[in-house]
Amino acid sequence: MLTPDELREIEHELSHYAQPQAATIEALKIVQKHRGWVSDEAVADIATALNSTPATVDAVASFYNLIYRKPVGRHVIHVCDSVSCWIMGQTRLSELLKARLGIDYGQTTPDGRFTLLPICCLGTCDRAPAMLIGSDTHRDLESVDAARLDALLERYP
Amino acid sequence: MARIYIDGHAFEVDPSRNLLEVVLELGQDLPYFCWHPALGSVGACRQCAVTQFRDEQDTRGKVVMACMTPCTDGSRFSLQHDDAVEMREAVVELLMTNHPHDCPVCEEGGSCHLQDMTVMTGHNYRRYRYNKRTHRNQDLGPFVSHEMNRCIACYRCVRFYREYADGTDLNVFGAHNHVYFGRASDGTLESPFSGNLVEVCPTGVFTDKPYGESYTRKWDLQQAPSVCHHCAVGCNIFPGERYGRIKRVENRYHGALNGYFLCDRGRYGYQHANAEARPRTAMLRERPGAEPQRVATDAALESMVTWLQTRTLGIGSPRASLEANQALRALIGAERCHRGVAVQDAALDDLMLQILRQGPAQIASITDIEQADAVLILGEDVSATGARVELALRQSVRQHALGLADASKVPRWQTHSVQLLGQDARSPLFVATPAATRLDGIASKTYRGAPQDIARLGQEIVHLLDYTQPRAPGLDDDTIHLAHTIAEALKSARRPLIVSGAGCASAAVLQEAGNIVTALAHAGAAPSIVLLPAECNSLGTAMLGGADLDAALTQIESGEIDTLIVVENDLYRRVPAARLDAALARLQHLVVIDALATPTTQRADLLLPAGSFAETDGTLVNYEGRAQRYFQVFQPGAYVGSGGDVRESWRWLQQAALQAQGDIGTTLDDLTRACAHGDPALAAIVDAAPNAGFRITGQRIPRQSQRYSGRTAMNAAHDIHEPRPPQDADTPLAFSMEGARVDLPSAEIPIFWYPRWNSGHAVNKFQQEIGGPLRGGDPGERLIVPGAGGSYFERPPWRPPQGLQAVWLHELFGSEELSARGPAIAERTPAAYVAVSAQTAATMAAREGDAVQVTVGDVQWPAALRIETSLPDGILGIPRGLPGVPVVLTDAAVSIQRSAS
Amino acid sequence: MTARQSPPLRPLTERLRPDNTPLSLAEYERHGGFQGLRAALKMGPQDVTGMVKTAGLRGRGGAGFPTGVKWGLVPMGPEAPKQKYVVANGDEMEPGTFKDRLLLEGDPLQFIEGMIIAGYAIGASIGYVFLRAEYTLAAQRLLAAMAECEARQLLGRNILGTGFDFTLYLHTSAGRYICGEETALLNSLEGKRAVPRSKPPFPATAGLFGKPTVVNNIETLCNVPHIVHYGADWYRDLSAKTTGNADGGTKLYGVSGKVKHPGCWELPMGTPARAIVEQHAGGMREGLQLRGFLPGGASTDFLTAAQLDVPMDYDSIAKAGSRMGTGLLIVLDDKTPLLGMLRNLEKFFAIESCGWCTPCRDGLPWTERILADFEAGRARAGDIELLRQQTRLLGPGRTFCAHAPGAMEPLQSALKHFPQDFEAALRGTEGD
């Protein structure tokens, strides 16, 4: 079941489009905003709300990399792995992150705090390497060390 | 016409077609995947690469996709140019990077478009040295198997399923090289056309599940051209047999009828022919009350001939061929033959025939339906009674988008662009039926009512088209408004179509369908019509004529009859059981000839096992009045232990005649001819297919492929000698590998197979034009020409109904007798139910799923209550023919009670 | 209002504050804001289009299509469909590109003004901003600016009392680079999978929901108010007067990679690459040499150190063998392994393929794996030829959209300019 809040937000997005199914991505993002991820059940509920079908909604949900169809941690860390960041030492950054968090890409820390994922170019190539934690962009991480990284992560309980 | 150049040769071609179609039509080979003649071009697979040159001087050219390239006048192409050749090979190489190369264990192997195209491009050696991606497969229900690892992502499945058939539960998930084609979760594919995925998929992702469960390679199947027996549309099919069993049914392309697609009832309905419990031996009941015992065929015929000396009556069947019905008539005299349907059903058949013959409407083929630009469905749930019509109607509403495409100069074959232009706007389709139908989702407007109400809506439309006609009595404003909308849409359409049929068992509805086309013709429109009779040969038996089943029963009841011969008919599906029981009890002898074990065969004193559709030849007349010949796929008994005494019902009758020193002919042709001579309206049936004497350079047409294997071995467990193959005196086909394979008449092509084209896609080599008629014309002979039009049917005075009214509903899976007997269809068949509106349910304090006792007239039975919100109040919907649902007279008094639990 | 005396030289970025916080509507107007819109609303729509055409504005999204010409393809007049749309392409996911972000975060009102004018010019009453998901700050600032405009009747019904209606909606994406391709973007905006569409029909006649639609890049649209305000001639004169530069205006250029001061600057169109790298970006870091650069993002061909003097305008770069793309350079230094960089690039393109057409869907992952073998010293004889073949087979016209051809540009140019890297990797393998 979608919550009244979710439904209201979806309703609002519906008014922006000539066709209800155009709000599919918004609806997925709204549900994800509230729950962290989009379950099969939520896919079906969104389909009902948009007069669509689960197969139609999931075809969209599974296409976009920022819709999570599996549970994620409280904070998703997206490390930019595109070319400028790579040149500036992204590999080192992600190895460090993996070591500090004890997880690989695609995994979530056992305490459910962080999920680590790669992401493509964050559009901040002049201050590479960069990463997103939640919706915060962190830049200039070329020479970041374990201590600074830990301090950064501390800000995300 | 446009002049184009291909590898230096000039061709005059139709500029509205794309280059790929044209190349194939010219008889050349060009590989493709995502293009499909019915689905058009989307340019996804990049397989159909050719080189296009700017002008005569240009030698470098550029690579283009033939399927996305129009044949503009003066354009120059090369199929053999190095760049194009390299591209085509490379695309296959890429497609194969992830393919499992499991052809030896793949059901598609040997009949695989991917194999063919791979060979065609010359790709042999694998250079990709990395791991392949793998997928999890889904359980998609009883019809279709899923093996995603074989997927080459041509997107055809979703395009057919979603864009062509409007299904919603199959889709593509994921992105980049992790695209996945399936359902959101495991579960039965909902579309009634899901089986077409098996043929639409160019490789082995979607395969025929029942076929896979007892699999035989394509080349080891014995096949013959056949006609689907599961409704009156008469789609053309290829049943394939091995070891005395039908292994699968494939689509047999017919340019005007089924085209490339069948419904799932047609594809999977064959399993009754393989039933263990089928009558296989002649059985005789020595005396009343005794158990029937196996009897030698000679002795069986002797008893029958003796009984024929008594006062005899025959009952034919609309699910039997014209020839079977004819044989009965010839044996005992036409005047003593009844046509095997109840009085009210016979009247409907006669009425349909009358409207088709006398009315001004063209009878729409399936292709014509697809082109209709305004459609009214009056009373008929075509999704259940003639599903191929539903699929065609789904195309008809796209006429609007095609019109927009024409106006924007976007080629019609550029499918996604046409969709983009059309958006959700559709050509008008109106559905007036008692309950919701699957077509409602694409309908401009729907109307719900009892048959009398639907007839009144029809009458109002007639009035609006032709003011000389009276208004309909007692309509509310909404309905009058709807009638206006419909009348306007029909009048302003270029190709208006009226669809009705026997489904709601209402003469009034049919008459209004007839009246509407008459009124449209008066108004200057050129209407066409589809009237769907109930069964595969309803129209044929109506043309043969004869009195109805009630008349026969009356005679029996009055003690005038000693012996009754029933041919391929379960009378218990036609008249209430109580009456039938009593009548049959009055007979001395009941002879039943049938391929099914039915309540009627249980009563037989003499039961003669008949061949199924796959073991017989004959002629059926479909809803269009098209006589079509279907051919015996295999001879019962050719595989030792499979046959018993099974033979064609007409052959039993013919042998009985012989025994009685009579002569009703010896071959199928004799019966076809006799039938044709009996009635000028049937004269053309002899031309439905060439006769048994037909030869090509002195040779017959082989039912077995060039590569048929194991012929000498398959009976070796019983006899190490290779038996002589069965001989066929009835058709030009042979139970053999040897014979003629080129230039076959379209009605007698047993398989579409062509050098380099091992899958069903070989059909392009047999067509006059892609998607058009087969070479030499599509199979069958149209028997009915529309009349000059003329008078309207009169309406009886209207009386508002009293009390609960019984109305027939229909199920695609379950309502039809033959298909319902197969396990695959049975899995999709609902349990016996009756349906009422929520309001009506409330009046009896009943809920969805409650057990209820239903009483209609004298008949009482238990059912589960279904709440069908679309049904008008006061109507009891009864699913006709569904297992567990008895025969009732719908005009009888109806009551319904919750069962004491 | 303090109308400025002389027209600006850096019109797009002039108002940007050092900390990049945006101006309020009042401040914006004080700095000449909405003059372009006011001027436009006094002109006929077709005249606005004509002006943009004359100014020679070319699309800044990568393809460089003349903006005025694109607008001119939209059906106008009473026969034209009632509903039309303008869509701003703010997907900016091309690796190495960070200009639209700067403009949206720093001066959202300028963009909104451009958007309204575009809507007016083509007769669209609805606009959508398609913004990549990660630009949350840009989204916030844009929404705030939109709200201000709505409150002041600069957006919504009856704009500035002229009777022109224009509603603007923000759509934030859910990822996928291919959403930047304009027809894939339209599918995405319709709530579908971002698979490109076949053409014809072009968006100008059948775009969003099948209605006439113009899709323009954020930077492109930001140019529009200035063109209308200061005139086409002023605009044409802004560009660098280098030989062969037919383009007008300024361009946001930028540099990433191991230069001293990576960044983004608005400079006259046609500024030579050397000036951008050496003056604005401060040259290479100590001890590093420039080996080559991708002039306009990940999907453009490498140019070499020897080509640094190429003027960064559409035609000159094309003549040099690459593309302007987004105009933001990615610099390859002599210590960064080329093969690793290529592997990184092709992996990006492989993952971002929409999966519709075969060469891209299945060819890019293969390409990436071969490059990974080169990088890891596992390449085999014949692999260079295999890569060459891929660049042909995934080239323009061979795939359904320009994604895969774009992916092939850095690879094909690397094979051309730096064959020694591949050969050396192969020799290494053979030596084992």
Ligand SMILES: Cc1cc2nc3c(=O)[nH]c(=O)nc-3n(C[C@H](O)[C@H](O)[C@H](O)COP(=O)(O)O)c2cc1C
């Ligand atoms: C794969 C691909 C990605 C693209 N990404 C973007 C993008 O992120 N932003 C953009 O403005 N244009 C992008 N484009 C170009 C657009 O298709 C389109 O040309 C552009 O938005 C038109 O606007 P303009 O004429 O103002 O440049 C991309 C094109 C391709 C083929």
Ligand code: SF4
């Ligand atoms: S080139 Fe093909 S697969 Fe790649 S993004 Fe474009 S359409 Fe999709």
Ligand code: FES
């Ligand atoms: S058949 Fe032409 S691109 Fe697929």
